[in-house]
Amino acid sequence: MLNYDLTLASASPRRAQILAQIGVNFRTSPAEIDETPRSNESAVDYVQRMALEKVNRVLKTESYSKPVLGSDTTVVFDSIILGKPQDADDATRILSMLSGSTHQVLTAVVVSDGTECQSLLSKTEVRFRTISIKECQTYWQTGEPQDKAGAYAIQGYGAVFVESIRGSYSGVVGLPIAETTQLLQQFNIPIWQY
Numbered sequence: 001m002l003n004y005d006l007t008l009a010s011a012s013p014r015r016a017q018i019l020a021q022i023g024v025n026f027r028t029s030p031a032e033i034d035e036t037p038r039s040n041e042s043a044v045d046y047v048q049r050m051a052l053e054k055v056n057r058v059l060k061t062e063s064y065s066k067p068v069l070g071s072d073t074t075v076v077f078d079s080i081i082l083g084k085p086q087d088a089d090d091a092t093r094i095l096s097m098l099s100g101s102t103h104q105v106l107t108a109v110v111v112s113d114g115t116e117c118q119s120l121l122s123k124t125e126v127r128f129r130t131i132s133i134k135e136c137q138t139y140w141q142t143g144e145p146q147d148k149a150g151a152y153a154i155q156g157y158g159a160v161f162v163e164s165i166r167g168s169y170s171g172v173v174g175l176p177i178a179e180t181t182q183l184l185q186q187f188n189i190p191i192w193q194y
Contacts, residue, residue, distance in 0.1 A: 005189045006111075009054040009070040014155065018175040019069075023192040024184065031057040031070065035083065043076040043106055048119060050074075051108040059114050067113040067187045073174050075150025077103040082150045091151040092136040095161070098150065100130040105150070107171040111183040118186050122176035124167025126154070131161055 004027045008015060011030035019026050031054040037046045054070030075082040077097055085091035102125050110119040144158060145151040152158030154165075154172045168176040181191060 004066060006066055006184070006187075007058060007068045009058040009068050012071075012174055014174040015071055018170055018173065018177060018180070022177060022181065024189065025193050026069075029058050029062060029068075031055075033057055037081050037083075043074055043079070043081050043104075044121065046081055047072045047074045047106045047108040048110075048121065051110040051119065052117075055110045055112050055117070059112060067111050067189060069180070069183070070110045071107060071175050071180075073105060073107040073149050073171070075103055075105055077101070084147055084149055085145060085151040088137065088140045091140045091145050092133060094151040095131055095136040095139070095145075096133065098128045098131075098152075098161075100128060102127045103150070105167075105172045107168075107174065107176050107179075109176065109180050109183055111187055111189075113187060116187075118183050120176075120179040120183055122168045122171035122179050124165055124169075124171050126165050126172060127163045128161045129163045135161075 004025050006024055006026040008019060008026050008028045009031040016028060033053045035050060050072035051070045055068045058068045082094050085094055105124045105126055107122040139145060142157050144153050144156050154162055170177045
């Protein structure tokens, strides 16, 4: 595909769906990076670093004349970064932590053309109802939580756990629409193309 306005540095189908939803003409180039948090790294610093590293990886490994967008989402509970679960027991541990309480979902978005780089951060509070251990185990069997930060997908089966959210729903999914649109406008990337 030669005719595009943006490269998405992600293999996430959810981020691709959101960009398509707002009519952005883009191509994807997944960026493989080490997602291990650094010692004493805050959740905000971590998620911003991940998004920037994805962009930089694509800019360095491939030659593009168009801007590159990178994004990263992390779930934070009591200052603890909750990444993707390692197995069923880890998913149950994570979901049990979130059960009956409020956590924060941070999504960083970075756009760079190799010369200019801009970023924004979306913060959303999500409140879960009380979840039983059996529900956690059954949810794992759906396959949905296996590659999701915080071991759930708000846009999928995991929606049944959510009592309320305050902030960006699309940010919890993986790409906050309002913030992303602001960045795209700064790089003169059109939306609503069909």
